[in-house]
Amino acid sequence: MVIYGHPRYSRGWEDDGPEDTRSSSNEQQRPSEGEQSPSDEGKVAEKEEESEDPGTTGPNENANKDGEKQGGGPPTPVGFWDHRLAHVRKEAMTKWTITTVGLMAFILAILSLYFGALLNVEKNLSSLVVYVVDMDGQSPPYDATGHAPLVGPIIADLARTMVASGTPTLGWGVLPGSAFNNDPIQVRQAVFNFDAWAAIVINPNATAMLYSAIQNVNASYDPLGACQLTYIDSRDDTNWYDFISPIVSAFMTEATTRVGEQWTQMVMQNATTDASLVRNAAKVPQALSPAIGFSQFNLRPFYPYQVIPSVSIGLIYLIILSFFSFSFYLPIHFKACSQNLQRHVTAADLNHSTSNPMVIRL
Structure with a gap:
């Protein structure tokens, strides 16, 4: 120019x-017509991206933009039920529902195992054998008193009636006193040897002592001397207290009632011809009511009480810990694999894993 x-x-x-x-x-530097500068190209690209993906802007981004418009600080907190957190609530409820339903299914599956294990308990009650040994008037000198046995036959008939009733009950086994040489100690030995869960013994002098109390005014008569119950609750305290003891207690109550009714009726009938029986009965009321009772002997009580955890929750942890066999995978065992036959190493591992819980449970 x-x-x-x-x-x-x-x-x-x-x-x-x-x-x-x-x-x-x-x-x-000024671009010619139809050309764009680099800065213009970047702005156009950003606009195209925003126009192509309009759905990427979520509630959180909107909240951030609102916060930036207000002053560039952090976004304003909103409540849990705010419409912008709808997707968060949906995800939280979905995960909570899946977790809850999964736990419910797992618990139901585990409880079903216990339900199945106890499903036929009533039908299997007969496998819990309880002896009823009638020694009443079976050995001298009580076999020559001149009075027919009363207590023993009534209780034995009650046991037979319960077995024949068809209702779920214990395995009542009625045995004569001769099976144990009319010795109550031998019956206790049978219970101690786990031949039966319990035994009810009608003592040889059961009926004779009743007659003696009324006729001779024996004020020291003790109804508990007529019968005895022998058991071992530590054999399995759950079985005894949950399944056996309730039925045995009901049996003894019914036996006492039946003997008392028949014995009182017999005394009153004889009193019509012998007025002294009424006067004697008034001096020995326990000879009429309850007439008989059951002395109870627990041969092996569940004691001391500190052992309760070992058969309850402590047993669970004991079983779990006893199967820890990680020590059998130490390097020394792998070193043996290169020197011994593989089947020998496997047999040794199985032996160790089996003997470990057995020794710990001792």
Whole structure:
């Protein structure tokens, strides 16, 4: 560019000053029609991305934008039931439902095992054998008193009636006193040897002592001397207290009632011809009511009480810990694999894993 008539601009465009240089550089940097600058290209790309994916802006981003509009600080907290947290609530409830349903199914499956194990308990009660040994008037001198046995036959008939009733009950086994040589100690030995869960013994002098109390006014008569119950609750305290003891207690109550009714009726009938029986009975009332009782002998009580955890919750942990066999996978055992036959190593591991819980449970 040449400007004539002025000495400053008499030179050609090559000698233009800084202003012309800047203007020329701006003209060179200015894009031509149809072209875009790099900054314009970036803005266009950002707009295209926003227009192509309008759904990526979620509630949290909206909240952030709101916070930025308010002053550029953190987003404003909102309540749990805010509409912008709908997707969070949905995800939380879904996971909670899956977890709860899974736990319910697992617990139901485990409890079903116990339900199945106890499903036929009533039908299997007959496998719990309880002896009823009738020694009443079976050995001298009580076999020659001149009075027919009363207590023993009534209780034995009651046991037979319960077995024949068809209702779930214990395995009552009625045995004569001769099976144990009319010795109550031998009956206790049978219970101690786990031949039966319990035994009810009608003592040889059961009926004879009743007659003696009324006829001879024996004020020291003790109804508990007529019969005895022998058992071992420590054999299995759950079986005894949950299944056996309730039925045995009901049996003894019914036996006492039946003997008392028949014995009182017999005394009153004889009193019509012998008025002294009524006076004697008034002096020995326990000979009429309850007439008989049951002495109870627990051969092996569940004692001391500190052993309760070993058969309850402590037993669970004992079983779990006793099967820890990680020590059998130490390097020394793998070293043996290269020197011995594999089947020998396997047999040794099985032996160790089996003997470990057995020794711990001792």
